[in-house]
Amino acid sequence: MVGEIKIEAAVKRFHQQDGTEITAVNGVDLTIHAGEFVSFIGPSGCGKSTLLRLIAGLDKADEGKLYLDGVGITKPSSDRGLVFQNPMLFPWLNIHHNVAFGLKARGVYKEEKGEVDKFMDLVGLSEFHKSYPHQLSGGMAQRASLARALVNRPKVLLLDEPLGALDAFTRMNMQDELLRIWQERKTTMIMVTHDVDEALYLSDRVLVMTPRPAKIEKCIDVQIARPRNRSNPEFLRVRSQILRILNFAGNEKEPDYYL
Amino acid sequence: MLKRLQDWLPVVSGGLAIFIELFLKNSSRHPRTQEPYLFYALLIFTIFFAIIAILSCFNKRVKIWLAEKSLFVAASILALTILNIVTKKFALLPVIFFPSPDKILSVIIEDRTFLLTCLASSGKLLFTGCFFGALAGFITGVAVGFSKNAAYWINPIVRLLGPIPATAWIPIVLVSFPTTFSASCFLIALSVWFPTAVLTGSGILNVQNAYFEVSSTLGAGRFYQIFKVGIPAAMPHMFIGLFNGLCAAFITLMTAEMLGVKNGIGWYINWQKDMMAYANVYAGLIIIAVTFSVLLTLLFRVRDGILVWQKGVIKW
Numbered sequence: 001m002v003g004e005i006k007i008e009a010a011v012k013r014f015h016q017q018d019g020t021e022i023t024a025v026n027g028v029d030l031t032i033h034a035g036e037f038v039s040f041i042g043p044s045g046c047g048k049s050t051l052l053r054l055i056a057g058l059d060k061a062d063e064g065k066l067y068l069d070g071v072g073i074t075k076p077s078s079d080r081g082l083v084f085q086n087p088m089l090f091p092w093l094n095i096h097h098n099v100a101f102g103l104k105a106r107g108v109y110k111e112e113k114g115e116v117d118k119f120m121d122l123v124g125l126s127e128f129h130k131s132y133p134h135q136l137s138g139g140m141a142q143r144a145s146l147a148r149a150l151v152n153r154p155k156v157l158l159l160d161e162p163l164g165a166l167d168a169f170t171r172m173n174m175q176d177e178l179l180r181i182w183q184e185r186k187t188t189m190i191m192v193t194h195d196v197d198e199a200l201y202l203s204d205r206v207l208v209m210t211p212r213p214a215k216i217e218k219c220i221d222v223q224i225a226r227p228r229n230r231s232n233p234e235f236l237r238v239r240s241q242i243l244r245i246l247n248f249a250g251n252e253k254e255p256d257y258y259l
Numbered sequence: 260m261l262k263r264l265q266d267w268l269p270v271v272s273g274g275l276a277i278f279i280e281l282f283l284k285n286s287s288r289h290p291r292t293q294e295p296y297l298f299y300a301l302l303i304f305t306i307f308f309a310i311i312a313i314l315s316c317f318n319k320r321v322k323i324w325l326a327e328k329s330l331f332v333a334a335s336i337l338a339l340t341i342l343n344i345v346t347k348k349f350a351l352l353p354v355i356f357f358p359s360p361d362k363i364l365s366v367i368i369e370d371r372t373f374l375l376t377c378l379a380s381s382g383k384l385l386f387t388g389c390f391f392g393a394l395a396g397f398i399t400g401v402a403v404g405f406s407k408n409a410a411y412w413i414n415p416i417v418r419l420l421g422p423i424p425a426t427a428w429i430p431i432v433l434v435s436f437p438t439t440f441s442a443s444c445f446l447i448a449l450s451v452w453f454p455t456a457v458l459t460g461s462g463i464l465n466v467q468n469a470y471f472e473v474s475s476t477l478g479a480g481r482f483y484q485i486f487k488v489g490i491p492a493a494m495p496h497m498f499i500g501l502f503n504g505l506c507a508a509f510i511t512l513m514t515a516e517m518l519g520v521k522n523g524i525g526w527y528i529n530w531q532k533d534m535m536a537y538a539n540v541y542a543g544l545i546i547i548a549v550t551f552s553v554l555l556t557l558l559f560r561v562r563d564g565i566l567v568w569q570k571g572v573i574k575w
Contacts, residue, residue, distance in 0.1 A: 058472050078478030088473050092491040092568045102477035105487070132568045152477060 002069050003155035003188035005032040005055060009064035012050050024050040026214045027064070030207070034069075034155075037182055037189040039199035039206050043246065047214030048192045052158050055190065056082050068155065078102055081149035085161040087141040089133040095144050096120070096129035102152040119147040122181065139170035143177070150181065159191040163198065175201055179226070196242050200235060201228050208245050218245050266312045266325050268333035273305030276340040279348070286350035289359050296368055297343070297361040301336075308332070358538035366542040374527070374546060381512060381523035382550075384440065388447025389508050393501060396452040400459020400500070404493065405485055410460075417456055425450035425507070426514040433519050443515040450511040451504035455497070462496025463489045495569055498562045505558060509551050524550075 012025040024047040032038050040048035053059045054066055057076040066073040068080065076082075089098045100116045103109040120126050123143035133141055142162060149157060162178075163171045179202060182189050193199050199206045203222055210217040220242065224234050280298050285291075315322040339360060345351045347359035367374065399417065402409035425446045436442035466489055474488045516525030524543055531539035 056472075056476055058475070076472070076475035078476070080476060082473065082476040084469060084473070086469070088467075088469050090470065090488065090491070092494065092566075094568075101474065101479075101487075105474065105477055105479035105483050134568070148477065158476075 003034040004069050005030075005156060005188065005190070006067040006070075007031070007051075007055070007064070008066070010051070010054055010061045010066060011063035012047070012054060012059060013062050024214055025054065025061070028216060030216065032156075032188060032190060034188055035186045036205065037191070037203045039191045039193055039203040040209055041193055041196060041199045041206055041242065041246075042209035042217075043194075043211055045214075046209040046211040048209050049160055050214075052082075052160050052190065052192050055156070056080050056158050058082075078106060078152045079154055080156045080158060081152055081154035082158045083142075083145055083149050083160065083162045085164040087133070087138075087145035089136075089141055089145055089148070091133050093132075094129065095125060095131050095133070095136070098133065098144060099147045099151055101148060106152070115151050119151045122150070122184075123147045123177065139166055139174065142166065142174065146178075146181070150185070150187075153185075154187065156188040156190060159189065161192055161194065164194065171198075178202060196239055196246075197230060200224075200239055200242070201230060206238075206242065208242055210246075262326070265329050266315055266322075268329050269308040269336065270305055270312060272333040272336040272340075273301055273308060276336050276343070277301045277305060279340055280343060283344070283348045285347055288350045288354050289347050290362065292361050292365040293369070294365070295361070296364040297359075300364060304336070355535060356537050358541065362538040363541045363545070366538045367545070370539065370542070374524070374542065377522060377524045377527045377543075378546060378550065381516065381525065384443050384515075384520070384523060385447060385508060385512050388444045388512070389451050389505065391444070392448035392451025392504060392508070393455050395448065396455025396500065396504065397459055397497070399452070399456035400493075400497070401463065401485070401490065403456070403460035404463025405489060417453070417460075421453035421457065425511045426518075429515065429518055439520045443512070443520050446515050447508045447511050450507035451501075454503035454507065455500040458496045458500030458503070459493060462493030462500075465496070466492040494566060498558075498566070502555070502558060505555065513547075 007028050007030040010025055010028045011023065014022045014024055016022060026047070028051060040051065042048055050059065054061050055073065057073050057080065060074075073080075089095070090101065093101065096116060097104075099120055100109055100113075103112050103115065117126070120129065123146055125140060125144055125147065128136065128140065128144075133144070136144065142165075146162070159178075163174050166174060175198060178189070181187075189202075191199070191202065200222060206220045206222060207216050208218040208220065209215065220238060222238060224232060224238075228235060277298065280295075280301060311321060311325055315325045343360055346354075346357050347361060399413060403413050403417070404410075428446060428449065432442045432446055433439065436445060470488050470492060471484055474484050479487065512523075513525040516523040517529040520526055524547055528540050528543040528547075531537075531543065
């Protein structure tokens with residue numbers, strides 16, 4: 001099995017225009033096992049997206065190190081696929097060529113052309129090879145962007161609120177789709193989300209993060225058998241546990257009045 | 260019923276024009292042409308639209324086309340008829356400066372070989388200049404868009420030299436180039452270079468960074484990102500630059516030909532003006548209008564072909 005991410009004391013600071021510094025990631029130590037599905041959850045500004053960008057290699061850590069299968073991460077690579085909240089399909093390419101982008105960029109399109117069809121089928125877009133991104137619905141575009149990341153067979157798939165912009169029904173469908181793809185391919189999945197239910201429904205582990213200082217507050221192993229039921233008592237118990245942590249972390253104020 | 264009648268408007272308008280041309284007495288002050296060219300042209304036009312009107316009963320596409328155009332075509336012919344009455348029939352305007360449509364038509368037909376030679380030499384100049392200008396503009400724009408270093412050194416030059424109208428260089432260029440052809444080519448290239456460079460550069464700088472980030476996580480290297488992400492994403496801007504450049508090239512071409520070059524359609528107009536042959540001047544202008552309009556239409560066709568993924572930026 002490949003796809004193990006190891007993060008050692010990673011720190012990332014951002015300089016603001018007025019000269020002050022903001023610490024977005026504050027000494028995170030974490031190991032994500034190969035084939036694991038992990039979610040980062042937390043309020044805005046807790047550094048979860050920054051952490052994902054560090055793993056992707058789009059930003060460099062100021063201190064500490066990140067490893068994929070023991071090799072240091074220095075720059076973006078096709079080993080670590082990335083899917084944004086916005087599908088970010090290239091509007092000048094049709095869906096086929098969008099999905100094929102990674103294969104072409106790595107110069108293996110001729111040999112692996114069949115892969116494009118395979119992943120287009122996998123995400124249910126086999127009839128849309130010739131369509132352009134502006135002709136697709138939001139859910140279809142996001143599935144295409146998923147196929148584009150998967151066709152490279154990355155060791156790790158990084159998902160930055162991938163379903164955030166979708167309506168509730170499309171969203172639940174896509175969650176099942178993600179699970180199916182994960183179970184089929186056993187790729188390590190690292191997802192950032194705002195949605196507690198989504199994190200619980202999908203993940204082996206949920207990492208609850210808090211802002212200022214940006215750190216991992218709690219690591220929760222979700223030991224519920226799949227397929228999970230969103231109204232299962234254990235599901236609801238863990239859900240309220242997470243909500244409690246987030247609330248507790250979010251405001252420590254006393255209520256204004258007691259009944 | 261009214262719709263049916265509208266389809267026949269061009270024919271009615273053409274018939275009226277022929278009637279006036281044949282039966283209204285010509286003013287003696289307008290010179291006669293060798294052949295009744297206007298009559299021939301109107302006859303061909305009227306017969307053509309009569310056939311179209313009949314065809315439109317059977318063919319849906321012809322019908323739609325005719326329904327859309329008939330009013331405009333009829334009005335244009337009516338305007339031509341009014342011009343004909345004002346000039347050839349009653350000579351209400353100064354005869355030297357406002358020749359009859361018949362006379363202008365006779366110049367285009369009788370002088371066609373010479374006009375074509377002029378058009379060809381203008382075309383050669385325009386294409387050579389535009390080609391090198393667009394190429395230079397593209398390279399400058401890509402360099403400025405992708406390299407901070409290049410932007411540091413090139414941007415001030417672009418900003419200083421670009422806004423100068425290319426024609427302002429004429430006194431220097433005409434003495435520093437070996438031939439008037441190379442000098443004019445340079446001027447045209449200069450006028451195309453500036454808008455192409457500026458819009459290509461800003462097009463690339465405005466590409467969302469997320470596209471580059473996504474492509475780098477898909478395994479694209481620097482050059483692959485430049486040619487497969489940056490440039491395609493900047494294409495809509497580039498075409499606006501080319502469009503502006505081509506319009507500037509037309510201006511430069513005409514000015515250059517009127518000042519220094521010894522052939523070409525701009526030179527022809529200027530020469531005929533000096534000879535007080537205004538019918539020839541109008542003939543030249545008509546040829547320029549048609550040619551440039553066709554060239555711009557071609558540019559937009561190419562753009563629509565390349566940018567099928569995008570809804571039009573400027574309509575033409």
